Amino acid sequence: MLELSDKYPSIMRAWLGNQLFIIMTDPELIKLISYASMKLKNNTMNDFKVLSSPNTVEKSNLYRFMRPWLGDGLITAPTATWRVHRKLITPTFNMRILESFIEVFARQSEILVKEMEAELNGNEFDVFDYVSRCTLDIICETAMGVSSEVQTKKNSPYLDAIKKIADIAFMRMVKIWLHPDIIFYRTSLATEQKNCLKYLHSNTDNVIREKRTQLNNSLDSKNTESSVNSKLPRKTFLDLLIELSNEEIKLSNKELREEVDTIMAAGHKTSATLDTFVIFMLANFPEIQQKCYDELYRIFGDKVNEETQITRDDIRQMEYLERVIKETLRLFPVAPIIVRNVTNNLDVEKYIIPKGSSVVISIFQLHRRADLWTNPLEFNPDRFLPDEVAKQHPYSYIPFSAGPRNCIGLQYAMISMKVLLATVLRKYILHKDLKVKIQDIQLMTNTVLRPANPIKVKIMERKKIN
Structure with a gap:
């Protein structure tokens, strides 16, 4: 998955059997979302985020394999x-x-x-x-x-x-x-x-x-x-x-x-x-x-x-x-990743994420993106000083x-x-x-x-x- 994500854009399609996965590593794509299939009033784009959208709260079908236990x-x-x-x-x-x-x-x-x-x-x-x-x-x-x-x-x-x-x-x-x-x-x-x-x-x-x-x-x-x-x-x-x-x-x-x-x-x-x-x-x-x-x-x-x-x-x-x-x-x-089911079609910028697919947030790659983190492979705890945190994209660290x-x-x-x-x-x-x-x-x-x-x-x- 890491090799594929490095080769292709930060939003891409991948299949596992008959299940479609939409993989994201861009914090703006994770954050901004509008609804193609729902008419919402008195709300702005910034009110909605992929991880807090009511259409992506459901866990992926892959989690069903943990249900016999949990x-x-x-x-x-x-x-x-x-x-x-x-x-x-x-x-x-x-x-x-x-x-x-x-x-x-x-x-x-x-x-x-x-x-x-x-x-x-x-x-x-x-x-x-x-x-x-x-x-x-x-x-x-x-x-x-x-x-x-x-x-x-x-x-x-x-x-x-x-x-x-x-x-x-x-x-x-x-x-x-x-x-x-x-x-x-x-x-x-x-x-x-x-x-x-x-x-x-x-x-x-x-x-x-x-x-x-x-x-x-x-x-x-x-x-x-x-x-x-x-x-x-x-x-x-x-x-x-x-x-x-x-x-x-x-x-x-x-x-x-x-x-x-x-x-x-x-x-x-x-x-x-x-x-x-x-x-x-x-x-x-x-x-x-x-x-x-x-x-x-x-x-x-x-x-x-x-x-x-x-x-x-x-x-x-x-x-x-x-x-x-x-x-x-x-x-x-x-x-390293979060996988959520998409229960209704979602508009994310110029893309439509179809109902029935799964959104994959690649946290591992998000946390190591060179455009978000200076010298991303350097171990530097001072990145999390208050002044430095204020400069970070709010969805660059999750x-x-x-x-x-x-x-x-x-x-x-x-x-x-x-x-x-x-x-x-x-x-x-x-x-x-x-x-x-x-x-x-x-x-x-x-x-x-x-x-x-x-x-x-x-x-x-x-x-x-x-």
Whole structure:
């Protein structure tokens, strides 16, 4: 797809079997849109954008291959279901609730650095395995309130099942002969998928039943709003969903499972991959790593190397680290493309995008366009200084998508990543034996962007400041 997009204009047609895809990398084409098939009054062109158009809210048919696993969760749900669930789920991602998870982020990150001690002063090692286990422990505790202890127990059937089911779904997306159910369900992949689904679904169902029992036993007269915002012990996303759903729309256990599985799938894989890319960039660019550490020293002072609890005020001061994360997301967007169905003919400048086709937004190429970014393959976190951001096209940087169907977990991801990365940097110096050029990093995708080869770094202990 990248080779084709480099060869042809920023809006082009491509076919996968009998499905027409319209691929865009131009921010103006992504932004500006008018409707050929609808008469809209009192609106201007700028009121409409491809990603927020009511005609492109529906996810592509390719996402149907994830539905056996995620059902009608936010990622895969049809528009009518998505609107109801999104409205219901949004309050569980408010900042007060997210900040209540900081203790979990910090505690699991401390376990991570202790587990990584085995690699101290040794050779370069694959960092993704360590980070992936940590992010799974974090998401299990914050989403479901269960302790998976994957970091310390090592063996994780849940982690293995998630990887297998995601690989199978992506394989069906790109191999058109596996699209028809009549073919797929006669393959060994279908058997493997069935086994993974049985394990994953039963695991979540068991947790939901236990949570419902616990919450039913502790019901009081408080309304939903006071329940969410009260100073009771920290509640998980599942706790909050059950409580909120009791107010207006009661979610069934199946619907709860689908939303929890979606949070688990999206939250774990994207965070683990992005954390790993950031660690790689910090090791690859020691001068930038030093700036991050200098910022942490300004925040924590002489206690920078001690296991002092990270607070929400500390996180808010990690401005340079946040720019590093954003620049990593520019070069390595974990969701490299967005695909939406077109439910009515759309006029985009001189083009008509026909009903029934799919719009593909190539975020990966959008973020690397030389006409939008100076020296696009240079790693420069200062691109995200406020003055520089003001100069950017508003649709030149959309790592978490845009419009109403954007990623609901943006702030959750940013807070958890800051805590994990700060914890690692306070303990270790990250190092690469040989510096790697951005353009030489080989990439691939299987629902998220990832390195084609393991990301390996070396760690050395930071000397404590007297």
